[in-house]
Each structure stands twice: as C-alpha cells, then as structure tokens.
Amino acid sequence: MTDADNGMRLAKRLAAQLPCSRAMAEQYIEGGWVSVDGQCVELPGARVAAHQRVELAADASLLAQPPITLLLHKPPGYEAGLGAGSGEPQGSRSQGAPQALALLQPARHQAGDAPGMRVLLRHFRALECFTPLPTPASGLVVYTQDRRIARKLQEDIETLEQECIVEVSGQIAEGGLARLCHGLSFNGRPLPPIKVSWQSENRLRFALKGIRPGQIPAMCQEVGLTVLALRRIRLGRIPLARLPEGQWRYLQGWERF
CATH class of the missing domain: 3.30.2350.10 (Pseudouridine synthase)
Structure with a gap:
C-alpha cells in the first residue's frame, strides 16, 4: 500500500512542507505544536490525506520540554x-x-x-x-x-x-x-x-x-x-x-x- 492509498505519515508530510528533517518534524508533533484540520495531533505516525490541512503553531518551539x-x-x-x-x-x-x-x-x-x-x-x-x-x-x-x-x-x-x-x-x-x-x-x-x-x-x-x-x-x-x-x-x-x-x-x- 502506498502513501497515496493510505495517506502520508504526518512527520513525513510536515518535514516536506516546512521543509525540515524528519526528526525535527517529530519533535514539533510530539511537542503538541502541529494540527491537522485544526485539531492538535501528537503522533508522528498518524496518517494524513493530501486534502487535509497541516499547520505548525506560530509559537512552536524545539526547546527541550522539562520533565513533569x-x-x-x-x-x-x-x-x-x-x-x-x-x-x-x-x-x-x-x-x-x-x-x-x-x-x-x-x-x-x-x-x-x-x-x-x-x-x-x-x-x-x-x-x-x-x-x-x-x-x-x-x-x-x-x-x-x-x-x-x-x-x-x-x-x-x-x-x-x-x-x-x-x-x-x-x-x-x-x-x-x-x-x-x-x-x-x-x-x-x-x-x-x-x-x-x-x-x-x-x-x-x-x-x-x-x-x-x-x-x-x-x-x-x-x-x-x-x-x-x-x-x-x-x-x-x-x-x-x-x-x-x-x-x-x-x-x-x-x-x-
């Protein structure tokens, strides 16, 4: 099954869209900075269709998040x-x-x-x-x-x-x-x-x-x-x-x- 058949991994889509490395895209996603059609998605492996809107928050940061x-x-x-x-x-x-x-x-x-x-x-x-x-x-x-x-x-x-x-x-x-x-x-x-x-x-x-x-x-x-x-x-x-x-x-x- 191809990306076209089942959508693209969110990390791959964001990396191509910014552009940035796949690792950086995963950091943004897991940091809660990425939305798909207006909904926050925190799983880098989530599948997104070509027509869906992927956005990075304006205040997104790659600074290390403190442990909680x-x-x-x-x-x-x-x-x-x-x-x-x-x-x-x-x-x-x-x-x-x-x-x-x-x-x-x-x-x-x-x-x-x-x-x-x-x-x-x-x-x-x-x-x-x-x-x-x-x-x-x-x-x-x-x-x-x-x-x-x-x-x-x-x-x-x-x-x-x-x-x-x-x-x-x-x-x-x-x-x-x-x-x-x-x-x-x-x-x-x-x-x-x-x-x-x-x-x-x-x-x-x-x-x-x-x-x-x-x-x-x-x-x-x-x-x-x-x-x-x-x-x-x-x-x-x-x-x-x-x-x-x-x-x-x-x-x-x-x-x-």
Missing part, C-alpha cells in the same frame, strides 16, 4: 508503586488489581489546574513511582519523569513525613492513644515517637516517617482497633488538599517535598 511530575489521588483497589508503602499488611497485594498508572490520562486532569499548561501525550510516558501505597488504601501518589525528583523520593522516602487518616472500628484500650504515639514495637523493633491524634470518633491521624508494610494496622490492633480504611493526605510538604479521588494534577515548579 504528576500527583494522583489514588482510589482504593488500585496498585501503585512497589506495593510496600505505608500501612500495607503482609500479603495484602491484590492479585490482578488494576494499576493506578492507568488513571493518568487527559480526561482525569483536575479542572482548573495549572492554567496555560498544555496536557500532552508525552506527559504520560516514562513515569516512575517511588511513593508506593497499599492497594486497599487511597490518597496521594507521585509519578515523575524528573530524575532529580525520582532520586530525592527514592533516597528520602524513609525520612519523608507522611500523614494518613485512618478509619478504625473497635474500642481503644485504656492508654491506647499514648501507646500509639510511643511505646509500641513492630517486627520486634521499638517504634520511634509518632504523632497520633483523634480526628473524629472513628478516625485517627498518623504523622510518621519510614512506614513499614503492615505497620499501621498492626499498631492499631495492639490497642484494640481494626483498620477499615487508610488515606494518605500528605507527603513531606505536598498535601492531597482538594484533589478529587481518581484525578491528578501537575506538581508546580515552586512546590517542594
């Missing part, structure tokens, strides 16, 4: 990261659970986030997660293309304070809240002081570092409580805030973990 970082409000039931994050009971990984990564798509971008930011297909490629969260849990998860942020999260995850809201059932033992704050052991090791407080009659707030798999459920069990749900609402200095469940937003340049 996405913040996702993961719903319960999705796997994120290595499955070894805060509060995951041993063996609690759900076989066949959908990947939270699949939620990172343009349609799930938080409304009103980052005005002027163009959401591009390349923003969803080569993303890594170093902030794992248990499959049954919900809350803040970070995906990044930025090697600096990936390295920081990978190296500092043990010292980065995480804040979680934990829904519990049962009757807490006498002096249980004080024991949650300091005095419990996990896997045979004494736990350091932890900030734990009641948020409501059945919700506890935990602020702690270096959370081990299964730690929070085990701590609660020690004082007579059963964990019903866990939601991570902060990683370091980055809050979940008003990000709706199942949606994502961009990490802004001024934000720091």
Whole structure:
C-alpha cells in the first residue's frame, strides 16, 4: 500500500512542507505544536490525506520540554508503586488489581489546574513511582519523569513525613492513644515517637516517617482497633488538599517535598 492509498505519515508530510528533517518534524508533533484540520495531533505516525490541512503553531518551539511530575489521588483497589508503602499488611497485594498508572490520562486532569499548561501525550510516558501505597488504601501518589525528583523520593522516602487518616472500628484500650504515639514495637523493633491524634470518633491521624508494610494496622490492633480504611493526605510538604479521588494534577515548579 502506498502513501497515496493510505495517506502520508504526518512527520513525513510536515518535514516536506516546512521543509525540515524528519526528526525535527517529530519533535514539533510530539511537542503538541502541529494540527491537522485544526485539531492538535501528537503522533508522528498518524496518517494524513493530501486534502487535509497541516499547520505548525506560530509559537512552536524545539526547546527541550522539562520533565513533569504528576500527583494522583489514588482510589482504593488500585496498585501503585512497589506495593510496600505505608500501612500495607503482609500479603495484602491484590492479585490482578488494576494499576493506578492507568488513571493518568487527559480526561482525569483536575479542572482548573495549572492554567496555560498544555496536557500532552508525552506527559504520560516514562513515569516512575517511588511513593508506593497499599492497594486497599487511597490518597496521594507521585509519578515523575524528573530524575532529580525520582532520586530525592527514592533516597528520602524513609525520612519523608507522611500523614494518613485512618478509619478504625473497635474500642481503644485504656492508654491506647499514648501507646500509639510511643511505646509500641513492630517486627520486634521499638517504634520511634509518632504523632497520633483523634480526628473524629472513628478516625485517627498518623504523622510518621519510614512506614513499614503492615505497620499501621498492626499498631492499631495492639490497642484494640481494626483498620477499615487508610488515606494518605500528605507527603513531606505536598498535601492531597482538594484533589478529587481518581484525578491528578501537575506538581508546580515552586512546590517542594
């Protein structure tokens, strides 16, 4: 089948039209600078017919685009990261659970986030997660293309304070809240002081570092409580805030973990 039969690859058409190299044409296309009949097309291999109008944006640039970082409000039931994050009971990984990564798509971008930011297909490629969260849990998860942020999260995850809201059932033992704050052991090791407080009659707030798999459920069990749900609402200095469940937003340049 010839180009005439099935249209021409967009990169080839743009390269001939400008003219420029095929590699340069692909950069323009993947940068979101090229439209076909008025619609942005980001796939260099897309086929275009001879009668279709191919245009390059007037402000198109070949300057390297910075890597991005996405913040996702993961719903319960999705796997994120290595499955070894805060509060995951041993063996609690759900076989066949959908990947939270699949939620990172343009349609799930938080409304009103980052005005002027163009959401591009390349923003969803080569993303890594170093902030794992248990499959049954919900809350803040970070995906990044930025090697600096990936390295920081990978190296500092043990010292980065995480804040979680934990829904519990049962009757807490006498002096249980004080024991949650300091005095419990996990896997045979004494736990350091932890900030734990009641948020409501059945919700506890935990602020702690270096959370081990299964730690929070085990701590609660020690004082007579059963964990019903866990939601991570902060990683370091980055809050979940008003990000709706199942949606994502961009990490802004001024934000720091």
